Amino acid sequence: MTSILTNVAAMAALSTLRSIETGMEDTQARVSSGLRVGEASDNAAYWSIATTMRSDNMALSAVQDALGLGAAKVDTAYAGMDSAIEVVKEIKAKLVAATEDGVDKDKIQEEITQLQDQLTSISDAASFSGENWLQTDLSFGTVTKSVVGSFVRDDAGNVSVKKVDYDLSASSVLFDTVGNTGILDSTTAIEDNSITLNINTGGVVSPVTVAAYTIDQVIADTGSVFTGDSATGGAKSYVKVSDDVWVEAVDQSTVPTQEVAFNDTTNGIMWAVDTTAAPAATTNASVSTLNIDASTTGTQLDKLISMVDDALTLMTSAAADLGSIGMRIDLQSEFVSKLTDSIDKGVGRLVDADMNEESTRLKALQTQQQLAVQSLSIANSASQNILTLFR
Incomplete structure (x- = not known):
């Protein structure tokens, strides 16, 4: 039946055109944003996971910055400790030279004094971002310095920040700024x-x-x-x-x-x-304050040499610890970088649009749209054909 009041063909063509245009809007949104899941209505589960992981990735980016800052602090402390070790080696060599009969101990002490001043200078200068790991106040015991190491989310969804710790103690600090318990300012009985x-x-x-x-x-x-x-x-x-x-x-x-x-x-x-x-x-001395002169006996020199050698042992151990923590920070920084990339890839697999597929779909929808418009045009012209029946 042909009716001029109800054009069934036009209604069907219009419905098809509307459906195609809706599909085109969705496809164009994916093409323009690059996302298959751009909002919660697209896929609530995937959108939720992607939003959480993007937040975690931002936290990991902050962790990576903190690791860079921590690495700089460790490198500064290690450089200072390494330089101080070389100076203390020189002091030890001067003391050994002073054991030689007839040597001018006063002249040797002049050289040792300059080396002691250099140790103080190194310790004062080994500071980064306001933190100095070679000298601190040990009057309240060990001081723990921390470097942010990682951001962790466990299976239950609980989040935490993991840190890499380094203890400033009497065996790792060169100078105690308040007392005298550091490696270089702690006193030893030279003559009891x-x-x-x-x-x-x-x-x-x-x-x-x-x-x-x-x-x-x-x-x-x-x-x-x-x-x-x-x-x-x-x-x-x-x-x-x-x-x-x-x-x-x-x-x-x-x-x-x-x-x-x-x-x-x-x-x-x-x-x-x-x-x-x-x-x-009792006669006491420290590496930073020892003083020899013509009256210094061989026994006292032996004890001074032993004291300096003990300090070298502690400094070498502290430098090794700094080197180890520096290596760990480097490894952690590399891991965080890889973890960030992995999370980006995982999120991309969930929400990114396949541009090859979307471009093909868009082309097909454009073709379908043209055909739907043509079909609607034909359906709308059908009522015009009825006029020929009344001529």
Whole structure:
């Protein structure tokens, strides 16, 4: 049946044209944005995943920046520590040279003083972005420095920031800015002039700290005459209590309740320890403050060399730790970069449009649109044909 009131063919052609235009709008949106899922209405699940992962990628980008900053701090600290090691090696070499007989120790000390000033300069300068890992306040114990290492989302969706830690302690810091517990400013006893002995007096044994002397010091006491493990004739009398350790002695008859330390049968004298001989102050030194002169003994030089060598051992260990943490930061930075790329690829697989497919679909829809317009035109002209029936 042909009707001029209801054009069924035109209605069908118009419906088809509308459907094609809707398809073209969707396809053109994908072509222009490059996204197959551009909003939640396209695919709620994929859109949600992509939005979350893009947010995580932004966090990872911040992590990568933080890793770069951390790497700079570590590199600065390592450069300072490495330079300080070379300076301390020079100090050690100067001390070894000072053990040579006849050498001018005062001149050597002048060189050591310049090296000590250089150590201070290195420590002060090894700062990046306001942080110095070679000197800090250790009065409250170990100070932990952290570098942001990663942003993590676990299976339950919980997020956390992982950090790479480095401890500033007495074994890794060159200078303690408040006290003297750093590697270079911690003090060591160079000459301990005391010894603690357990003295039996009247049957009661109690510890007593008295002055201690080496055999060289006893010999230096002009007039000392040795008889076995005792020495007399100088300014003081001495008795040997252990290997190369001598203490001041008194005739045991003056302190009859004290046990005999040494029986000098040659001279018929029994010696006791002089418990009133107070020790002199202990001589301490640090790498940054040690000072030698003509009066510095060989024993003291040996202890100074040992002290500097111990400091070198700690500094080498600290440099190794800095090198290790620097390597870890480099590895983590590389991993974060790869992880970011992987997340970008994963998100792309979910929401990116296949441009080859979309271009083909757009071309087909354009053709369909032209045909639909042509079909609608034909359907609309059908009612015109009815006029020929009334001529």
